[in-house]
Amino acid sequence: MMARRIGRMSPFNITALALGMAFLYLPIVILVIYSFNASRLVTVWGGWSLRWYHESFNDRAMLDAAWMSLRVAAVSATIATLLGTLAAVGLVRGERFRGRTLFSGMLYAPLVMPEVISGLSLLLLFVALNAERGFWTVTIAHTTLTMCFVTVVVQSRLASLDRSLEEAAMDLGCDPVQAFVRVTLPLILPAIAASWMLAFTLSLDDVVIASFTTGPGSATLPIRIYSEVRLGVKPEINAICTIVIALIAVLIVIASLASNLSSSEAKSAAPL
Amino acid sequence: MSGQSPEIDTAKINTAVAQATAPANDTPLLRVESVSKKFGDFRAVDRLSLDINAGEFFALLGPSGCGKTTLLRMLAGFETPDEGRILLGGRDIAPVLPHERPVNMMFQNYALFPHLSVRDNIAFGLKRAGMARAAIDTRVGEMVALVKLDGLEKRRPDQLSGGQKQRVALARSLARRPKVLLLDEPLAALDKKLRESTQLELMELQRRLGMTFIVVTHDQEEAMTMANRIGVMDAGRLEQVATPRDLYEAPASRWIAQFVGDVNLFDGEVASREHHHLTIATRDGGSIVVAEPRDLVGNTVVSVGIRPEKVKVSRRGPASDAGTSQAINRLEGVVTDVSYLGGSTVYKLKLDSGAVVRSSIANTARLDIDTLSAGQRVVAWFTPDDCVVLEK
Numbered sequence: 001m002m003a004r005r006i007g008r009m010s011p012f013n014i015t016a017l018a019l020g021m022a023f024l025y026l027p028i029v030i031l032v033i034y035s036f037n038a039s040r041l042v043t044v045w046g047g048w049s050l051r052w053y054h055e056s057f058n059d060r061a062m063l064d065a066a067w068m069s070l071r072v073a074a075v076s077a078t079i080a081t082l083l084g085t086l087a088a089v090g091l092v093r094g095e096r097f098r099g100r101t102l103f104s105g106m107l108y109a110p111l112v113m114p115e116v117i118s119g120l121s122l123l124l125l126f127v128a129l130n131a132e133r134g135f136w137t138v139t140i141a142h143t144t145l146t147m148c149f150v151t152v153v154v155q156s157r158l159a160s161l162d163r164s165l166e167e168a169a170m171d172l173g174c175d176p177v178q179a180f181v182r183v184t185l186p187l188i189l190p191a192i193a194a195s196w197m198l199a200f201t202l203s204l205d206d207v208v209i210a211s212f213t214t215g216p217g218s219a220t221l222p223i224r225i226y227s228e229v230r231l232g233v234k235p236e237i238n239a240i241c242t243i244v245i246a247l248i249a250v251l252i253v254i255a256s257l258a259s260n261l262s263s264s265e266a267k268s269a270a271p272l
Numbered sequence: 273m274s275g276q277s278p279e280i281d282t283a284k285i286n287t288a289v290a291q292a293t294a295p296a297n298d299t300p301l302l303r304v305e306s307v308s309k310k311f312g313d314f315r316a317v318d319r320l321s322l323d324i325n326a327g328e329f330f331a332l333l334g335p336s337g338c339g340k341t342t343l344l345r346m347l348a349g350f351e352t353p354d355e356g357r358i359l360l361g362g363r364d365i366a367p368v369l370p371h372e373r374p375v376n377m378m379f380q381n382y383a384l385f386p387h388l389s390v391r392d393n394i395a396f397g398l399k400r401a402g403m404a405r406a407a408i409d410t411r412v413g414e415m416v417a418l419v420k421l422d423g424l425e426k427r428r429p430d431q432l433s434g435g436q437k438q439r440v441a442l443a444r445s446l447a448r449r450p451k452v453l454l455l456d457e458p459l460a461a462l463d464k465k466l467r468e469s470t471q472l473e474l475m476e477l478q479r480r481l482g483m484t485f486i487v488v489t490h491d492q493e494e495a496m497t498m499a500n501r502i503g504v505m506d507a508g509r510l511e512q513v514a515t516p517r518d519l520y521e522a523p524a525s526r527w528i529a530q531f532v533g534d535v536n537l538f539d540g541e542v543a544s545r546e547h548h549h550l551t552i553a554t555r556d557g558g559s560i561v562v563a564e565p566r567d568l569v570g571n572t573v574v575s576v577g578i579r580p581e582k583v584k585v586s587r588r589g590p591a592s593d594a595g596t597s598q599a600i601n602r603l604e605g606v607v608t609d610v611s612y613l614g615g616s617t618v619y620k621l622k623l624d625s626g627a628v629v630r631s632s633i634a635n636t637a638r639l640d641i642d643t644l645s646a647g648q649r650v651v652a653w654f655t656p657d658d659c660v661v662l663e664k
Contacts, residue, residue, distance in 0.1 A: 167350055168383035170370040172448065173400030178371075182396075186387045 028245065035238035042233050052239040062240060065224035069204055072135065072220060076142035077199035083143070084150025084199075085192055089180075091151070092158040104155075110148045118145065119212030126213060133215030141213040142206065146199035153198065157191035158184075190258045197255040201248050299362050301326040301484055302347070302452060307356030308508075309342055316342040318508035319356070324452075329478050329485045331499035333492055335531070339508040340488045341380075344454050347486065348377045360451070371400070376450035380457040382441035384429040390440050391416075391425040397448045415443040418477070435466050442474075446481070455487040459494060471497050492532050496520070504528055520579075526662040529577045536580060536629050537662070542572040549599075549656055552576055556627030561599045563656040575662040582658035583631040585619055585644065589651030601659070603629060603652045607644050619644060621652055 035053070039046025056062055090097075091104050110118065122141045131137055161184065169179035207222040214223065221244065225237055300323035309317040316339045324330050332340040345351045346358060349370035357364050365373055376397070384393055394415050398408045416422055419439040429437060438458065445453060458474070459467045475498050478485045489495050495502050496516040503513045512524040523529040526537065540554030550564045552574060560576050584590070585607075590600055608628075609620035612635075619631045629652055644650060 162381065162383060164379045164381060164383040165385060167348075167370070168377075168379055168385070168444075169396070170350075171348060171377045172397030172444070173371045175369070175371055178400070183385055183387075 031238055032242050032245070034235070035242040037235055037238070040235065042235055042238070052235045053243075056236045056239045056243075059236065062221075062224060062228075062236075065219050065221045066240070068135065068218055069221035072139050072142060072210075073200045073203035076139045076146060076203045077196050079139070080143045080147040080150050080199045081192060081196045084147040084195065085154050085188075087147070087151045088154035088158055092155055107148050107151055110145060111152075115145075115206070115208040116212075119209040122209065123212040133213060134218040137213045137215065138210050138218070138220065141209050142199075142203040145206070145209055146202045149198055149202065150192075150195040153195040154188060154191050157188050161187055194255040194258040197251045197258075201251050201255075204244070204248065299359075300324055301328075301361060302486075303357075303359040304343070304347075305357045305359065307343075307346065307353040307358060309339075309346060309351060310354050315508050317346070317353075320505075320508065320510055321356075322503060322510060322513065324484065324486065326451075326484055327482055329475065329498055329500045330487070331495035331502045332486065332488045332505060333495040333502050333532075334490065334505035336490055338505040340505050341456060343505070344377070344456055344486065344488045347452070348375060348454055349373050374451045375454060376445040376448055376452075377454040377456065378441050378445040378458055380460060382429075382437050382461075384437060384440055384444070386429050388428075389425065390421060390427050390429070390432070393429070393440055394443045394447050396444065401448060411447060415447050418446070419443045434461055434463075435470070438462060438470065442477075446477075446483075449481075450483070452484045452486060455485060457489055458487060460489075460491075467494070468497075474498060496532075504531065506531075522660060523577070523662065526575050526577070529575075529660070529662055534580050534630060534632075535577045536583065538576045538578075538627070540574065540576065542574060550661065552661070556623060556625045557601075557603055557629075558625075560601050560659065561656045562659040562661055564661045566661075577660045577662050578654050578658055580618065580630040580632040581616070581634070583629060583652050583654050585621065585631045585633065585650050585652045587644070587648065587650055590653050600653050600655055605629065605650065605652065607646050607648045607650055610644065610646055617643075619650075621650065 034042065034045075036048050036050065037044075037046055038049035038051060087103075087107070091100060091107075094100070119141070122137075122144070126133060126137050165183050165187070166176075166179045169183040170176065174182060205222065206220075207226055210220045211223050211226075214220065219227070221240070225240065228234065228237055302322075302324040304320060304322040304324075306319045306321050307317055308315065308319050318339070320339075320343065332343060334340045342351060346353050349365070349368060353366055358366050360373070360375070385396065388396065391412055394412050395408050398411055403411070412425075416425060419442055421436065421439050421443065424432065424436060429440065432440065438461070442458070445455075455474075459470055462470060471494060474485070474487075487495070487498065496519075499516065501513060501515055502519050504511045504519065506527065512519060512528050514522070514524075519528070519532055523532060529535045529537070538552075538554035538557040538560060540552045540557075540560070542550055543553040543559060544551045548563055548565050550562045551559050552562055553559050554576060557576070562576055589602055603621075603623055605621040605623040607619055608622045609618075611618040611620075614635070616632050616634050619633065621629045621631065623629060631652055
């Protein structure tokens with residue numbers, strides 16, 4: 001069956017697939033391979049080595065930036081998940097409030113807004129508020145960016161939940177809050193976890209908004225890497241980038257597994 | 273939630289039950305007083321009044337969109353009436369939230385919690401009521417035995433068949449021993465054989481527990497089988513509340529006669545009246561004599577309804593001595609269609625006036641040589657007692 005399916009693919013399709021994948025992943029593969037390069041020269045292969053991983057762990061400034069990025073990502077993802085989930089609950093459950101259509105439309109705006117514009121507008125806001133730029137300004141900026149992603153993910157999960165589950169909980173003695181906590185929340189938890197990881201990854205990735213909103217001495221990892229590369233690519237950067245890629249890949253796999261789990265549960269929860 | 277102590281919860285439920293069931297003299301357990309509910313411009317329930325007694329098995333029957341589910345949801349507390357009152361044991365429960373009502377509901381799609389086991393689904397309402405762990409275990413055990421789910425306690429809902437899910441939903445809604453159990457199309461998702469056996473089990477259960485059941489259904493056979501009384505709803509109003517027999521044999525209107533069971537209808541006008549017999553001049557069936565004890569004041573435009581199984585058919589008509597003092601209505605026509613259904617055979621006759629009459633005859637003998645076939649000229653007859661006069 002499997003062999004037949006592959007056999008049915010024409011040579012053209014196979015070539016197209018291979019070229020497409022190569023286009024997407026070849027640069028990353030090269031970066032990963034060269035992170036294990038023993039040579040000091042980025043372009044010359046000098047055998048396998050973990051030297052640059054070792055060196056990057058001794059680079060104080062790089063480690064600070066990585067720590068900063070992880071903190072920003074964790075805090076902003078947590079706040080975004082909380083606010084985004086609340087927004088999703090409001091949009092799905094509060095059927096009759098005025099301006100619901102406007103709100104859900106506005107939700108998608110940050111998804112399509114160019115990051116430069118988001119970054120600049122946030123910078124202007126922070127300047128106007130006279131806020132000292134650093135950890136919190138980046139965190140708030142990332143929260144506004146990632147919250148809409150959370151809302152979209154949680155919203156679709158909530159909308160697929162049978163409303164009568166909450167009614168059944170209330171019928172059996174739960175007040176509305178208890179019904180939400182005991183029935184709805186466990187059922188949307190996989191979606192919430194997935195969206196937290198999505199928000200975390202997005203925050204970890206971001207250069208543009210972070211560079212607008214960060215202050216002196218609080219560079220995130222992507223900003224740090226970007227400024228190092230401008231002075232010439234050091235092999236050490238390859239090692240750091242490989243670590244980041246691995247981290248993000250793991251999170252994305254977990255997130256998609258969680259949301260698969262969540263949607264297969266939604267199917268079994270559907271009426272017959 | 274953890275802030276509330278369990279004892280307080282129990283007390284609250286107990287007083288709610290006590291207040292709701294305090295016997296106020298000969299008031300019904302549940303009284304619906306001219307209740308209306310509008311969704312936008314649509315009147316789902318229109319000034320509806322209804323009394324339901326303790327221990328009754330009551331069915332709300334009606335076509336989809338007639339407002340029966342809205343009425344049920346108002347009883348459960350998921351909708352609030354725009355007008356009118358709902359009294360449970362003499363107390364107005366309109367402002368009482370669903371979780372404080374001594375009423376439980378079994379949902380049409382069962383609404384089982386997919387993240388909880390069968391046991392935890394059944395125990396859900398008991399935990400909220402703050403019952404002690406040991407008491408919960410006992411009660412869950414009783415419920416599992418009651419609905420015959422032994423051995424399935426640890427399964428998740430998605431590991432159950434449709435019939436098993438239905439039983440879990442039933443056990444869960446019965447576990448709190450509500451004063452009134454509301455069932456929204458409880459058997460709609462089951463196949464025919466399972467539905468019939470479950471109907472009998474529900475009746476048995478209701479008798480044994482002495483609980484009041486209110487079931488919403490669009491299936492008249494289901495309503496007739498299970499219920500002591502049936503309320504027929506159409507367009508937000510109760511058209512008739514009656515026992516299954518009265519509903520079928522004495523429908524209150526032309527619409528109900530057609531909605532419940534099959535009926536032959538002849539439109540006409542009252543021509544004369546003699547004691548308890550009316551002669552009605554019909555357009556398609558000539559004059560038909562009908563036994564009618566009521567006085568139809570001022571209403572002369574009526575329909576005559578005869579159920580198909582009360583129409584007899586034969587080649588020569590009734591034997592001359594068959595008649596007592598009663599006049600017998602005779603209609604002549606040609607058999608156009610014969611449908612053999614096993615227990616009975618349905619004949620379609622075309623009368624000389626062009627109208628079609630259906631007759632259903634029970635197949636009481638295995639070998640019947642005197643069957644009628646299409647194209648034969650026959651006589652259909654029925655007594656005045658078998659006719660019902662329908663207004664509206």
